[in-house]
Amino acid sequence: MNTVMVERKEIEDFLIHEAFLINEEKFSEWLDLFTEDGIYWIPSNKDHIDPNTHVSIIYDDRERLEERVWRLESGLAYGQEPKSRTRHLITNVKILESDDQKVVVSSNFILVELRRSIQTIWSGRFEHQLRSQGGTWKIASKKVELINNNEFIGNLSFIV
Amino acid sequence: MKTINIEELVKDGAVHGDIYNEEEIFQLEMTRIFEKTWVFVAHESEIANPGDYKTTVIGEHPLIVTRDSDTEEIFVLFNRCRHRAATVCQQETGNANFFRCAYHGWTYSNNGDLTGMPFQDGYDEHFDRCKMGLIKVPRVGIYQGFIFASLSEEGPSLEEHLGHARPYIDYIVGTGPDGIALNAGAHKYSFDGNWKLQIENTIDPYHLSVTHRSFFNILSKKTGKKINFNRMHKSEKIRDLGNGHSLYELGGDLGIGALPFNLIVFPNLGFLGSQVRVTRPISVNKTHVFLYPIMLKGVSVEENAERLRKHEGFYGPAGFGTVDDLEVGFDRVAEGLKAKGPDGEWLEISRGMNREEVDEQGIITATSSDEVSARALYKEWKRLMTAGSIS
């Protein structure tokens, strides 16, 4: 594989697009951003854990991620009734690794969530592993390192 | 201030809304329940090595659970410097031979002994250093690796307190070829509601097919089998084990974990799915919950990983089950409790009272949609809350 320079701008645009789909509640389109073996991961208690020996807040493989999205759209997920309104601010985008097939990108986020008239600020670091597939980037892994992953947190049934 | 009469808040098959709302009742619960009975503080696997410690609370008292560096004896100490009260340990868990208070430097060994203070010239022979160690809780008991403490000098032994719950704890420990460990971290979540809502919800199969319909829809799509809740509730049992403990025996696999039962150990410990659940009252309307996945010792990493994945599917701050309980079982109940119409302040827990059976051991049984567990909880709650009452 050749090492090629992936433009930070291009990857940042991808992350902004992903956040747009979440914030606009286009969850099926968001799901389509993932590869068939994609992982959506929020570690519990600390940022660096082995998910095989330590519990995660979310460790969704593709099947469970589809179930998560199905639930959000089913009208039966009481945890999202009322719904969360969310806005992501994504900054500090940094490419950690790249070649023509794969990019690992780190970014910081602030996520403002409004639910039950309570506005909550969530923050942390994303680490996306993107894979080139048919000329576009797909998410092979999205890891969310919440800064409060060891706190007693409330209902996290929206998409981070 | 209105006068609280506990006797009047729990009647046959109903509890009054004040038990979830009144600050005064919360304070009484702290002194008459949490400071009197046995409370789970740690599992031995959480402090497996000499010098390991864990901080926790009983009621509102901050504590340190330690394993002595030399003798490996387990101590439960108040996390309060004997000089001027600063907590001496700040970490959730760790390993230390000594706790040094960062205020004036008094230093304690991990069995609580005061081993030194800076500039000792200000104390004469009346100062007995041996008496100035970290205070130990009056009683510590260990059952099958589960460490409990009691802030009361007297009362039933831990074995007596656990009573009919013991065989089920034995079973849980026996599920791993070499025992179990709580060494996979924890889910930690919070809600703005009273702690008893989480205890009630730990054994409440009546709500499964309603609150968790989406989860069971997903499950039946996956397994190709639809759960017949009507039939299920007719065959499954809930048992009042006495002392506030209760048990729900699952008739089949609900896709939420490995244990064939849910067990509540009064006042705030639960075993269900593949987890140990600890409910921590923070204030009358704030509760913290820990879910510790139970890891099996002597099985493959893959097998334990599979337990974790199953646990995460239903439980935790983003699990498909817990989030719906948070909204419906806690947030909506806390909201509804504010409506206080005439005669409308009672909550019904009478379901199945007409079909209870009592065996020769005094264990009360009815079917799994019945509110046996809530009745067991409030029977013990009332007993303790009215025992030695001053009013």
Ligand code: FES
């Ligand atoms: S408060 Fe601890 S040394 Fe003074």
Ligand SMILES: [Fe+2]
């Ligand atoms: Fe539930």
